[in-house]
Amino acid sequence: MDFELCQHLKEDYQLPVIMLTARDALSDKEQAYLTGTDDYVTKPFEVKELIFRIKAVLKRYNINAQNELTFGNLTLNQAYLEITANSKTMYLPNKEFQLLFLLVSHPKQVFHRDDLIERIWGF
Template sequence: MTKIMIADDDEYIRELVGTLLKNDGFTVCEAVNGEDALCKIESEKPMLCIIDIMMPKMDGFELCRQIRRSYGEMPLLMLTAKAEISQKVKGFSLGTDDYLTKPFEPQELIARVNALLRRYKVMTAQSVQIGNIIIDQESHTVEIGGEKSDIPLKEFELLFVLAGRPGRTFLRDKLIEDIWGYDFDGNERTLDVHINRLRERFPAETSGFKITTIRGLGYRLEAVK
């Protein structure tokens, strides 16, 4: 079961967030400030941390910096009482993955947590093989017929997600959320454009797979013989 750490000096917030997460099937560990969180991460081994910015002893910004230094790409979701651009810029520069402004809607908290965990699982996988190609996450290259090639980052991430679960239908909204982020507000045709580019770049007869449109739902990648 996935464990999530809540680092917040406000007991009410810890209880609220903890209840929401437990109701959605997560386990929870708590920290009352940044120093407490940093001490507990090694023993508790959470998959994701929800971090309040304003905490005594060590604030959320410094905690974020320390986690990135010691624990790499662990997903981090920051909570802030104000929707200030300067705070968001500082947080992102230190390595946070997402922001949520208090007060927040319970459904949005859970949606953001799930989106971050999905993106993390994709990011930490090493390679995927489907059909005649090998997709290597570490080098961000695609190998076909013994030759490696680079493709644009978003195309790579999209292909990696689809190929990681061949035969599964991915909903359009979930693909956009996983690849471009929860707050993506770009053109809704962006996903379709990237799918078409992948189809042109990797025709079924040479790649050994095809990307099928599931009308009204999304896309599915399948191996072909």
Template sequence: MATILVVEDDKHTRLLTCARLKPYYTVTEAENGEEALKLLDQMHIDLIIADIQMPVMNGYDMVKEMRESGIQIPVIMLTAMHTFDDKRTGFASGTDDYMIKPIDYEELLWRIKALLRRANIVSQRKIIIGDITLDSAAYTVRKEGTITELAKKEFDLLFKLLSYPGMIFTKSQLLDEIWGYDTNSDETTIKTHINRLRNKFADCTEFEIITIRGLGYKAEIYEK
């Protein structure tokens, strides 16, 4: 079970947030950024949820110090501030996600799940969906002992889509990110590779690549 650190100086908000998370995660808490940094030296933390305006050390400074020290634990900022400059400052400090108070705790749980999943993908260079494992070190897709080898661009395309399930990517985005900005390929190339992937995984029930007409493509994951 993942361990989440809640950093919040308001006791009521801190206790409420911890209570909402405890059915799903191991939860620990801190009252300010300085206390949180000390805890990071003492125990393993998978994700941090932090307020911005706190005494002793605020959320911005906490995240900045983490990133400068090479600590890449995902951080979600919870704050009452909502101007563009506030968000820009938060992301510039190294924050991964940003939610405005009052918190919708159901949405917070979705965001936590997504960030933990992405952090796991980055660290292991693998995506695991049910019985399927995408291994970026070997450019293979394994299911129940059966290995499907993909061309590099096919694998990169599938890995990109499955890393962000439900997110729509335009054809130009996929061309730029996978083929490069200076590629001579066009959007027909994307369509060709999508069709190849669909053919190779036609019997797959764990995921589906969906065409969003006029926009691009997205992957949907079907958890059993």
């Protein structure tokens, strides 16, 4: 299994990941979850159950009302990691965007460095 691919998809693109595999060892499951998989399905599986799991993961990723955030003339689109200011659009890497989005969405809150590191980088 390519745990590095899972980690790359999660860190750089914020994509939901469901691993579908025949490997059912606990160590494989642990490694998958540690690298960021949202769900782990082993073969054989019921197609209907897989559909339930896919819907559940997609539901967790639905940003809904917080998909876009406006602060002054700045608009942040979380789905596309896109920032628009004065009719100019730019894109940030995932972690930088997450940090900016967090700070803009809590304008009067002071964050401790360790809290930011934990929230954004998970350490």
